[in-house]
Amino acid sequence: MADEGPIRSEFADDPEMALLIREFVDSLPSRAQTIHAHLEAGAHDTARTLAHQLKGAGGGYGFPQVTEAARAVDRSIRDRRLDDARAAASALVKLAARVMP
Amino acid sequence: MNSIDPTAFTASTARLLAIDDSELIHRLLKFRLQHERLEIHGAINAREGLAMARELQPDVILLDIDMEDMNGFDVLTTLKNDPATQDIAVIFISGTEEAMDKVRALDQGAVDFVSKPFEVVELKARVRTAIRAQRLMKMLAQKAQIDGLTGLWNRSYMNQRLTAEVDEARRHGQPLSMILCDIDRFKHHNDHFGHPFGDLVIERFAQILSGGRSSDVACRYGGEEFCVILPSTTAVKAEEVANRYREQLERTTWNDHPGLVVTASFGVAEFGPGRDTAEAMLKAADAALYGAKQGGRNRVAVSPAA
Numbered sequence A: 001m002a003d004e005g006p007i008r009s010e011f012a013d014d015p016e017m018a019l020l021i022r023e024f025v026d027s028l029p030s031r032a033q034t035i036h037a038h039l040e041a042g043a044h045d046t047a048r049t050l051a052h053q054l055k056g057a058g059g060g061y062g063f064p065q066v067t068e069a070a071r072a073v074d075r076s077i078r079d080r081r082l083d084d085a086r087a088a089a090s091a092l093v094k095l096a097a098r099v100m101p
Numbered sequence B: 001m002n003s004i005d006p007t008a009f010t011a012s013t014a015r016l017l018a019i020d021d022s023e024l025i026h027r028l029l030k031f032r033l034q035h036e037r038l039e040i041h042g043a044i045n046a047r048e049g050l051a052m053a054r055e056l057q058p059d060v061i062l063l064d065i066d067m068e069d070m071n072g073f074d075v076l077t078t079l080k081n082d083p084a085t086q087d088i089a090v091i092f093i094s095g096t097e098e099a100m101d102k103v104r105a106l107d108q109g110a111v112d113f114v115s116k117p118f119e120v121v122e123l124k125a126r127v128r129t130a131i132r133a134q135r136l137m138k139m140l141a142q143k144a145q146i147d148g149l150t151g152l153w154n155r156s157y158m159n160q161r162l163t164a165e166v167d168e169a170r171r172h173g174q175p176l177s178m179i180l181c182d183i184d185r186f187k188h189h190n191d192h193f194g195h196p197f198g199d200l201v202i203e204r205f206a207q208i209l210s211g212g213r214s215s216d217v218a219c220r221y222g223g224e225e226f227c228v229i230l231p232s233t234t235a236v237k238a239e240e241v242a243n244r245y246r247e248q249l250e251r252t253t254w255n256d257h258p259g260l261v262v263t264a265s266f267g268v269a270e271f272g273p274g275r276d277t278a279e280a281m282l283k284a285a286d287a288a289l290y291g292a293k294q295g296g297r298n299r300v301a302v303s304p305a306a
Helices: A015-042 A044-062 A066-077 A081-098 B023-032 B046-056 B074-080 B099-107 B120-143 B155-172 B184-193 B195-210 B235-251 B278-294
Strands: B014-019 B038-043 B060-063 B088-096 B112-115 B176-183 B217-222 B225-231 B266-272 B301-302
Touching: A015 A044, A015 A066, A015 A081, A015 B023, A044 A066, A044 A081, A044 B023, A066 A081, A081 B046, B014 B023, B014 B046, B014 B120, B023 B038, B023 B120, B038 B046, B046 B060, B046 B074, B046 B235, B060 B074, B060 B120, B060 B225, B074 B088, B074 B099, B074 B217, B088 B099, B088 B120, B088 B301, B112 B120, B155 B176, B155 B217, B155 B225, B155 B278, B155 B301, B176 B184, B176 B195, B184 B195, B195 B225, B225 B235, B235 B301, B266 B278, B278 B301
Parallel strands: B014 B038, B014 B060, B060 B088, B088 B112, B266 B301
Antiparallel strands: B176 B225, B176 B266, B217 B225
């Protein structure tokens, strides 16, 4: 299915961006896991800060899907919808696994 | 010479400070702005950002709103309340979706607002525009303190600067002198040879005064009267400097009026007891200048120490 395939950066054709994108992609799964883990541990503010940062950066590295997924986490925590936040964080972890340079 | 370079606001490298608690954003900004004529610095939290703003005096700050140690609005307020940082252009760069946040930022004194994730081309254009506007503002502010005919600092600047130098001299125990000077028989030259020649005399004398030591500050005090502030200088040394100026003017030749000799008189005063404010120094220098005029003009008189 298309929504389970790899996700590539919108800037994948820009050779100047290659190294920067690779670093982002390499760090993304652990960032998403960290957000998820903080949520599970009840550290909502920390989880929200990290999600907020990812929301701001994702699109800049050519991954608007990451921005959207992180936004869902950020908003859910902001609105104290913690079940939604955990679901959104799980979705972010899955998405991170599909992101390719 | 106290001149303004009209191309300065486009030609030179500008300094940018990004204050954002996301290192992902810092890396992205540095990379995306690397081909701009920018020296880029980054602060990873508000506290560090405020300290760097004071130290680096950047042309523009890119400021995040949501930071853990202090939010961007409070950072902006702190920047605007500090005379050392209040003129720095601040662009908010934030993932906030609230329109009121943008309005609040602009109302508080930010020059622009860029949403994250940002479009690179748009960000570059907004940074360039902010820098250009900020430098033009600086130029205008500076220009308001420059004398139009001579390019020297004007009286308003001289008053500020002399007060600041007096404070410095008091704080650090350094000598400080000033020279007040006046072109002799200027009204006669003006009436006899015409105002264009009078202007020429003023311009030449201004060139002489501004061609002195780089640490000295030459100002047009008004009409044919000038003032030079000489930091870290005793009255003895200031008298030598004044005599050089005097000799240079006396030796100046005037193409349209061969044989004409134009001179000036000088009064020197040094910071010290009884002359420990800008007003008192000016008064002492003025009295010395009056003495030089009374003594026959084309001479330097030094105000006696109290």
